[in-house]
Amino acid sequence: MGSEQTTVLFYSESCWLSCGKVLSSEFELWDEIxxxxxxxGNKLDSKWNNNNVLMKLAYLSDMFQKLNELNLQMQGTNTHFPQLADKITSFTRKLEMGEQKVKEGNIDFF
Structure with a gap:
């Protein structure tokens, strides 16, 4: 179909990082799926065409991507607890700020 993706990843319980990859690939392959x-003629066709499902999938894909980035930033040999705590605090504050903006009706954060 001309997509950059060549395969569809299936859900795996082996690692939560793979959940984010599955969500991202499903979002990228939305039209193809x-x-x-x-x-x-699958029964899921009517549910898959729903824009609310697409928005939720996009949101989850973005959130897992951010969590994966945070996880990678926290790994390595030269990581120290104060730096890690700062990264987690920063991430938490960004989530709180995003939540407040959504409550105000502003979704530009995403």
Missing amino acids: RIFLEEE
Whole structure:
């Protein structure tokens, strides 16, 4: 279909990082999966065409990407607890700020 993706990742309980990769690949392959479900006559077709599902998938994909980035920043040989605590505090504050903006009706944060 001309997509950059060559395979669809399936859910794996082995590592929570893989959940983010699955969500990202499903979001990137949204149209291809929709076309496949339509051609196969699958019952999920009507649910997959829902824009609310697309928005939730995009949100979850972004959040897992941010969590993966935080996880990678916290790894390495020259990491010290105060630096790690600062990164976690910063991430938590960004989430709180995003929550406040959403409550105000501003979704530019995402």
